[in-house]
Amino acid sequence: xxxxxxxxxxxxxxxxxxxxxxxxxxxxxxxxxxxxxxxxxxxxxxxxxxxxxxxxxxxxxxxxxxxxxxxxxxxxxxxxxxxxxxxxxxxxxxxxxxxxxxxxxxxxxxxxxxxxxxxxxxxxxxxxxxxxxxxxxxxxxxxxxxxxxxxxxxxxxxxxxxxxxxxxxxxxxxxxxxxxxxxxxxxxxxxxxxxxxxxxxxxxxxxxxxx
Amino acid sequence: xxxxxxxxxxxxxxxxxxxxxxxxxxxxxxxxxxxxxxxxxxxxxxxxxxxxxxxxxxxxxxxxxxxxxxxxxxxxxxxxxxxxxxxxxxxxxxxxxxxxxxxxxxxxxxxxxxxxxxxxxxxxxxxxxxxxxxxxxxxxxxxxxxxxxxxxxxxxxxxxxxxxxxxxxxxxxxxxxxxxxxxxxxxxxxxxxxxxxxxxxxxxxxxxxxxxxxxxxxxxxxxxxxxxxxxxxxxxxxxxxxxxxxxxxxxxxxxxxxxxxxxxxxxxxxxxxxxxxxxxxxxxxxxxxxxxxxxxxxxxxxxxxxxxxxxxxxxxxxxxxxxxxxxxxxxxxxxxxxxxxxxxxxxxxxxxxxxxxxxxxxxxxxxxxxxxxxxxxxxxxxxxxxxxxxxxxxxxxxxxxxxxxxxxxxxxxxxxxxxxxxxxxxxxxxxxxxxxxxxxxxxxxxxxxxxxxxxxxxxxxxxxxxxxxxxxxxxxxxxxxxxxxxxxxxxxxxxxxxxxxxxxxxx
Numbered sequence: 001x002x003x004x005x006x007x008x009x010x011x012x013x014x015x016x017x018x019x020x021x022x023x024x025x026x027x028x029x030x031x032x033x034x035x036x037x038x039x040x041x042x043x044x045x046x047x048x049x050x051x052x053x054x055x056x057x058x059x060x061x062x063x064x065x066x067x068x069x070x071x072x073x074x075x076x077x078x079x080x081x082x083x084x085x086x087x088x089x090x091x092x093x094x095x096x097x098x099x100x101x102x103x104x105x106x107x108x109x110x111x112x113x114x115x116x117x118x119x120x121x122x123x124x125x126x127x128x129x130x131x132x133x134x135x136x137x138x139x140x141x142x143x144x145x146x147x148x149x150x151x152x153x154x155x156x157x158x159x160x161x162x163x164x165x166x167x168x169x170x171x172x173x174x175x176x177x178x179x180x181x182x183x184x185x186x187x188x189x190x191x192x193x194x195x196x197x198x199x200x201x202x203x204x205x206x207x208x209x210x211x
Numbered sequence: 212x213x214x215x216x217x218x219x220x221x222x223x224x225x226x227x228x229x230x231x232x233x234x235x236x237x238x239x240x241x242x243x244x245x246x247x248x249x250x251x252x253x254x255x256x257x258x259x260x261x262x263x264x265x266x267x268x269x270x271x272x273x274x275x276x277x278x279x280x281x282x283x284x285x286x287x288x289x290x291x292x293x294x295x296x297x298x299x300x301x302x303x304x305x306x307x308x309x310x311x312x313x314x315x316x317x318x319x320x321x322x323x324x325x326x327x328x329x330x331x332x333x334x335x336x337x338x339x340x341x342x343x344x345x346x347x348x349x350x351x352x353x354x355x356x357x358x359x360x361x362x363x364x365x366x367x368x369x370x371x372x373x374x375x376x377x378x379x380x381x382x383x384x385x386x387x388x389x390x391x392x393x394x395x396x397x398x399x400x401x402x403x404x405x406x407x408x409x410x411x412x413x414x415x416x417x418x419x420x421x422x423x424x425x426x427x428x429x430x431x432x433x434x435x436x437x438x439x440x441x442x443x444x445x446x447x448x449x450x451x452x453x454x455x456x457x458x459x460x461x462x463x464x465x466x467x468x469x470x471x472x473x474x475x476x477x478x479x480x481x482x483x484x485x486x487x488x489x490x491x492x493x494x495x496x497x498x499x500x501x502x503x504x505x506x507x508x509x510x511x512x513x514x515x516x517x518x519x520x521x522x523x524x525x526x527x528x529x530x531x532x533x534x535x536x537x538x539x540x541x542x543x544x545x546x547x548x549x550x551x552x553x554x555x556x557x558x559x560x561x562x563x564x565x566x567x568x569x570x571x572x573x574x575x576x577x578x579x580x581x582x583x584x585x586x587x588x589x590x591x592x593x594x595x596x597x598x599x600x601x602x603x604x605x606x607x608x609x610x611x612x613x614x615x616x617x618x619x620x621x622x623x624x625x626x627x628x629x630x631x632x633x634x635x636x637x638x639x640x641x642x643x644x645x646x647x648x649x650x651x652x653x654x655x656x657x658x659x660x661x662x663x664x665x666x667x668x669x670x671x672x673x674x675x676x677x678x679x680x681x682x683x684x685x686x687x688x689x690x691x692x693x694x695x696x697x698x699x700x701x702x703x704x705x706x707x708x709x710x711x712x713x714x715x716x717x718x
Contacts, residue, residue, distance in 0.1 A: 055600040056586050058607065060711050099432030101698050104708065126433055151255075151370045152431035181255055183276055 003031070004040040007072065011044035012051075014064030020071040033079035034086045037117055041069055045115040049200030059104060062199070066111035073114060088119035090210040091141040093173075095127035097156040102149035105179060108199045109145060116203050118143075129156075129163035136169055143206055145176040154181055158190045165191075174209040178202055218295050223264065223302045237261075237268070237293040238360065241303070252291035252360060253367075258523050259290040266299035320676050321346065324408035327393055328671035330473065331414035331422060332356060333365055333497070336389065337668050340396035341675060343408065349400035357388040358421065363518070364497050365417040365430075365469060372427045381421045389422075390452040397454060404454025410447070411683070412462045413671045415471035415498065415513075416440065419462055430469070434699060440465035442684040461683045463674060467694025469513040474500050475685060475692075476670020481633045481663055484509060484688055488630035491617070492666065493653075495520055495638045499613045502692070503620050503629065509692040510623055514616035519609040520561040520638050525602045526589070529558030531641060536596055538643065539566035546570060548593035556596045562641040567598055568606055569646035572713055579713045581607050610652040611710035616697055617654075618706050623695060629655055633663035640664060651714045 003026045010018040023036065048065045051057040057065070080086045094110050096103050103125045114120045121139055123131055132144055144164065148154055157177055164170045174193040178201075187195035193209060196202030220229040220240060231240055238252050241259070252259070254273030263286040270278075274289050290301075322343040330337045333356060340350040358381050361371040372378040389412075397404055412422065416437060420427045425439040442464045448456035463472035474494070477483070483490050485506055494500040499516040502509055522528030522535070529535050534557035538549035548563070550556045559567065567590075571577035576584050581603050583590055589597035621627060632655050634642070644657035653660055674683060697703045 054586070055604060056582060058581055058604055058711060060708055061580060063708060101433055102704075104704055150432075151366055152373065156432075183255065183273075185272060185276070 003029070004036075007036070007040040008044040008047070011041065011065055011068045011072070012047055014061060014068050016064075016068040016071045019068040020075065023072040023075050027075070027079075033076045034083060036072065036076055041072060041115050042117065045069055045112055045203075046200075049112060049203065053198065053200055059108070062108055063104075063111075066108060066115070069115045070111060089117040090143050090206065091119045091121065091139060092143040092145050092206065093121045093123060093132055093135045093139070093141045094145040094147075095123035095132070096125045097146050097148045097153050097160065098126055098128055099156055100148045100150050100153040101125045102179075103147075105149070105199070106145075106147040109147065109178065109196070109202045112199045112203050113145070113206055116207065118206060129160045132160055133163050133167045133169065136164070136173055137167070141173060142210055143174050143176060145178070145202065145206070147177070147179040148181065149179050151181045154179075154186070157192070161191045174206075176202060176205060176209070219298045220295065221300045223300065231295045233294075233296055235295045236291075237295060237301075238291045240295070241290050254289055254292050256524070257289065258363065258518070260287050261290045262286045262302040263288055264300040264302055266297045268293040268299065269296065322408070322676070325349070325402060325406045326408060326672075326675040327396065327410040328668060328675055329389060329392075329410065329412040330476075330665060330668040330671060331385070331389070331412050331418045332473070332667075333368065333415065333418060334359060334363065336392065337665065338389070338392045338396060339668065339672065340393075340400055340402070341672065343675065346676070349402065350396040352392050352395050352399070354388065354392060357384045364515075365415060366515075368417055368421070369427045369431050372421060373431050378421065378424075378427060382424050385418075385422050386450045386452075390450065390454070393452065394454055404458075407447070407455050407458040409675055410458055410460040411671045411674045412460070413472040413476040413667050413674075414462070415473055415500075416465045416469050417471075418473075419443070419465055419471050423462055434696065435468055436696070437465075440467065442682065444683075461674075463671070464684060464689060466511050466689065466692050468696055469498060470500055470502075470511045470694055473667035473670075474502055474511060475688065476668075476674065477633075477635050477663075477666035478502060478509065478670070478688065478692070479673050480666040480669035483633070484691060489624065489626055489628075491629045491632040492635060492663070493613065493617070493632065493639070494635040494666075495613065495642070496636055497521065499616060500635075501613070501616045501620060503617075503624060503626075504692070507691070510620045510695050511692055512616050512620055512695045512697050514612045514697055516609040516612040517605070519564065519605040522558070522560045522564065524605050525559060525564060526599045527558045527596050528564065528602070529560055531560040531562065531637075534558060535560040536563040536567075536593060537641065539563055539570050539592060541570055541573060546574075546592055548596070550593075556593050559592070559596055559598070559602075560641075561638050562643060562646075564598075564602070564606055565650060565652065566643055566646045567592055568603060568713075569643075569649035571598070571603075572649060577603060577713070579715050581711070581713060606650070607711050607713075610650055611707050614651055614654065614710040615703060615707040618710065619697060619700055619703055620695060622702075629659065632660045633666070634660060635663050635666040637665075649714070651710065651712075654714075 007022040110120050176194050177187050177192045178196045184195045194205045217230050268288045326341045326343045328339050337353045362368045423443040429437040443462040445460040447458040465471040477492050491503045497518050499514045502511040534554045535551045536548045536559045537551050540547045583600045586600045589599040591597040640662045644660045647653045
């Protein structure tokens with residue numbers, strides 16, 4: 001098996017130390033940092049997403065796999081700086097909406113987007129619309145991805161879309177929403193660009209929106 | 212002459228026939244039959260699904276989003292999204308269940324007159340009329356909370372209340388429903404309203420606020436803390452109750468966050484605040500409530516367990532009623548199911564679900580990560596009842612919420628176990644303690660766990676008799692209880708994720 005195949009398997013199995021070790025070994029053997037993404041990390045996380053969809057993987061397995069992937073990407077990211085041939089797939093500002101502290105889903109989406117080559121600016125939980133607007137402006141982000149679990153905090157997502165519009169940024173960013181109470185119809189009604197019913201769907205959507 | 216077409220709606224399996232004009236929302240008809248609408252009838256969950264056996268009901272986009280094409284083809288609909296357009300024969304997915312009514316003997320100080328104790332639950336109401344001199348229960352009434360059509364869980368209730376006019380609408384509904392319930396109690400016992408001295412109500416913070424007319428706004432968002440949590444006292448007349456204008460009505464105080472006087476009553480009923488050994492009390496509901504403590508100090512918290520314990524969101528889930536598998540055991544290499552009501556099995560209730568997963572773990576049908584050995588095919592327990600991969604996942608979410616809550620409280624306390632654990636509520640009564648232990652829901656030796664019945668109602672009754680000695684504010688007790696906001700505790704979500712897995716071997 002090639003080192004890429006081994007690394008894919010290590011990520012899927014959630015073996016963080018092994019994933020790190022394989023990445024280090026690959027780099028020592030002269031593999032370019034940029035190559036790891038299309039050949040190992042992206043396909044591994046796509047497979048994790050598939051298993052999650054089919055209920056084979058649940059939250060803990062997905063989180064452990066994502067942490068293993070992060071072990072590899074943390075080693076690779078610094079090496080990509082200055083490499084003009086490598087550009088992030090997009091810059092995503094993410095967080096949970098104001099009033100909502102449930103961030104397990106948001107963390108999974110963020111880690112999956114990161115492994116899919118996006119640059120992630122994770123603002124954490126209970127994020128105000130002002131903070132989002134400010135980050136989009138300063139970091140030139142092209143996607144805002146927000147989640148919520150409580151039906152009572154859904155209304156705050158509308159505020160995010162309004163704040164982006166008021167700041168004149170609405171044409172520059174795509175807005176993605178997700179979370180248990182969210183539906184496609186609701187996403188449309190508040191003027192979001194897309195709804196991801198699960199993390200893999202969010203990644204697909206993000207890829208499509210910036211394509 | 213009435214020219215509007217009326218349609219005949221027949222319900223299965225209850226064999227009830229109803230008449231309704233064309234255009235009547237199915238939700239209005241079914242709510243009166245005890246069908247619950249978990250998301251408040253907004254088409255966001257699948258809790259109210261019914262099967263149209265004869266006749267037609269239109270499918271709208273909300274239903275297409277929540278039901279599979281197969282389900283739609285087989286007649287499944289979301290009742291909340293349908294209106295009556297023809298004669299219908301409908302199979303209900305939900306059945307009425309017995310509500311736990313407390314009949315535990317208790318110590319009391321005799322007083323003159325009558326008293327009423329009310330357990331105001333998010334889903335159900337239980338009210339008892341008591342002779343305060345003899346300490347005797349004269350009548351009992353239970354009902355589904357009339358607010359439930361505006362959302363089954365506390366958060367959807369809060370959401371409804373924060374919309375214009377919503378809070379007032381819910382307040383009117385519940386005050387009038389309880390008033391009527393008391394009138395029914397009096398008439399059942401053939402007593403006069405003028406004899407009613409005191410009414411004591413207990414309920415969670417949302418129920419407290421909605422009844423008392425305090426805004427639920429602070430409970431809609433982080434940090435979920437209201438300032439108006441104290442004892443609320445009314446004259447019956449102020450509430451629009453006309454059986455006796457000057458009966459005193461007390462809604463006992465809340466403990467913090469969503470933890471209300473139902474838990475305070477539970478502490479009174481179990482004497483959790485009187486002993487030396489570290490004791491726990493858990494109410495295994497949609498909103499799981501947990502208290503641990505001793506005479507010196509108590510910690511309490513609430514955690515959103517979701518409706519899996521009530522059989523909701525489980526593919527073949529149902530309430531504990533006729534046809535429900537309520538127990539699953541291993542039997543000579545096979546699986547044995549006990550079905551309620553001597554009927555053929557038609558679904559799985561909460562206790563059966565916990566048993567099934569415990570047996571599945573023992574037999575290796577389910578691995579500790581929760582994966583079904585043959586994940587693509589449901590595990591057939593007792594035809595036609597089976598358990599799907601997603602069912603196991605739903606139970607994992609529910610059990611992890613409770614287990615993580617208990618663990619975080621124990622860590623705060625600096626302890627690893629309890630000398631005794633009381634389980635409150637109906638589910639606590641029926642759950643198999645060994646199975647609860649096997650799946651990691653309760654990580655305590657099964658013989659230290661005790662079902663305590665409806666502790667909220669028992670506590671409310673005790674309060675009726677001790678009101679003479681104090682005002683009902685329970686200042687001393689409340690000072691000894693500290694509310695822990697799990698949603699603000701950074702370690703909670705990590706512990707929750709850890710608790711999602713099942714224990715590897717039976718300990």
